[in-house]
Amino acid sequence: MSTPAEDVWLTGGTVFDATGREPFRADLRVSAGRVAQVVPLDPTSRPADRRGPGVAVEDVTGATVIPGLVDAHAHVGILRLHGQAALPAPVQAALVFAILADSLAQGFTTLRDLGGVDGGLVEAVRRGLVPGPRLLPSGQIISQTGGHGDFRGHVPAVSSATAGSGGCGHAHGQNPPTGADGLTLPMLLVDGPDAATRAAREQFHRGATQLKVFATGGLLSHGDPLEAPQLSQAELRAVVEVAEDRGSYVTAHAHTPRGLARAVRAGVRCIEHATLVDEATVELMAAHDVAAVATLTVSEVLRVDPASLGAGPVDPGDAARLRESAARAIALLESAGVRVGCGSDLIGERQHRRGWEVALHARLSGASVALQRATRVNAEICGIADEVGTLEVGKAADVAVFDGDLLAHPELLMTTRPRLVLAAGDVVSRGSEVLA
Numbered sequence: 001m002s003t004p005a006e007d008v009w010l011t012g013g014t015v016f017d018a019t020g021r022e023p024f025r026a027d028l029r030v031s032a033g034r035v036a037q038v039v040p041l042d043p044t045s046r047p048a049d050r051r052g053p054g055v056a057v058e059d060v061t062g063a064t065v066i067p068g069l070v071d072a073h074a075h076v077g078i079l080r081l082h083g084q085a086a087l088p089a090p091v092q093a094a095l096v097f098a099i100l101a102d103s104l105a106q107g108f109t110t111l112r113d114l115g116g117v118d119g120g121l122v123e124a125v126r127r128g129l130v131p132g133p134r135l136l137p138s139g140q141i142i143s144q145t146g147g148h149g150d151f152r153g154h155v156p157a158v159s160s161a162t163a164g165s166g167g168c169g170h171a172h173g174q175n176p177p178t179g180a181d182g183l184t185l186p187m188l189l190v191d192g193p194d195a196a197t198r199a200a201r202e203q204f205h206r207g208a209t210q211l212k213v214f215a216t217g218g219l220l221s222h223g224d225p226l227e228a229p230q231l232s233q234a235e236l237r238a239v240v241e242v243a244e245d246r247g248s249y250v251t252a253h254a255h256t257p258r259g260l261a262r263a264v265r266a267g268v269r270c271i272e273h274a275t276l277v278d279e280a281t282v283e284l285m286a287a288h289d290v291a292a293v294a295t296l297t298v299s300e301v302l303r304v305d306p307a308s309l310g311a312g313p314v315d316p317g318d319a320a321r322l323r324e325s326a327a328r329a330i331a332l333l334e335s336a337g338v339r340v341g342c343g344s345d346l347i348g349e350r351q352h353r354r355g356w357e358v359a360l361h362a363r364l365s366g367a368s369v370a371l372q373r374a375t376r377v378n379a380e381i382c383g384i385a386d387e388v389g390t391l392e393v394g395k396a397a398d399v400a401v402f403d404g405d406l407l408a409h410p411e412l413l414m415t416t417r418p419r420l421v422l423a424a425g426d427v428v429s430r431g432s433e434v435l436a
């Protein structure tokens with residue numbers, strides 16, 4: 001990438017530091033991969049000349065300088081919900097690597113992957129073999145038999161070929177492979193606390209940084225009722241205890257109140273989607289300081305481009321109700337004082353709409369709140385707020401620079417890419433492509 005020994009000055013831009021402070025004009029210096037200085041500009045004095053030996057100057061006058069974006073709900077390895085295993089493994093890997101590089105180009109310097117990939121992909125990025133964001137993998141999603149993660153179909157089709165290939169001693173009840181190992185891991189079916197404990201430990205063994213469970217049914221799935229809680233209190237508690245012993249946490253997919261409340265009482269720290277919450281549930285979340293990650297992009301993509309998700313025809317009424325529910329949920333969560341983050345939940349071969357999530361949150365909650373969710377709040381939820389999420393001195397220099405006034409026009413996140421992206425101080429993307 002760029003020469004790391006060089007200091008970089010981003011001069012003349014409007015800095016949105018995501019601490020809650022109003023945007024302000026400032027010069028920002030990056031040194032040794034960190035934010036080293038933020039110097040507010042006095043409009044009356046002449047701009048300082050930042051040039052010098054070992055210094056690169058990027059004039060970003062007229063642009064908005066924000067912390068690198070964090071997608072708190074990604075699935076970089078899920079290229080297709082069905083049939084991915086038929087793609088050659090090298091093709092799957094190439095597509096996943098392209099998704100990682102493209103995420104940087106969209107200004108996303110951190111992705112929390114909530115199911116599919118393991119620590120192997122992190123290693124490939126860390127060694128510099130493929131360009132990609134900071135990646136927080138969850139390994140296999142932990143589900144109950146007959147739950148949201150049960151992909152065996154209604155008739156368990158256990159052929160002798162798949163039954164013998166599991167190698168884990170309980171292959172009779174497991175999902176078939178979904179794709180290349182380490183890129184698209186099948187969801188893991190557990191029943192009973194002992195199986196839950198083992199499943200949780202297994203994910204940390206293969207590099208998970210947090211765990212993901214299914215605590216209710218899903219909206220676009222069949223065979224598991226949306227209202228039904230999934231995993232017992234004892235099973236959820238077993239997973240939570242393993243995570244706590246690792247200094248980590250569990251996040252739970254939950255749409256409906258019963259399963260959501262059970263997961264909160266079992267000690268999960270975060271709820272994904274939280275689409276159909278009621279007042280009692282949001283108060284319980286607030287009392288336990290449990291965060292929510294709202295996911296608005298998928299229902300918007302269903303409205304404008306359902307084919308890209310590989311979904312069949314979707315009843316426009318259903319999609320509209322889903323959007324209304326999500327908007328109502330965000331209002332309830334906000335009024336209860338629950339910390340709300342955001343995640344795109346994108347799947348597919350081209351995951352080029354991560355910025356949509358931020359723009360959609362801006363429509364509901366305003367641009368400043370939306371940008372804070374996609375940076376500082378998501379970093380807090382991911383447990384990495386000491387390192388990233390704001391543009392404060394000492395933080396890792398993960399920075400995205402968008403042409404124009406992002407606070408006045410957050411919809412730019414749907415239509416343009418940042419002109420400049422830095423990850424840990426290195427320039428990783430350049431050029432503000434306008435999206436079709």
Ligand SMILES: [Zn+2]
Nearest residue numbers: 073075114345
């Ligand atoms: Zn998801």
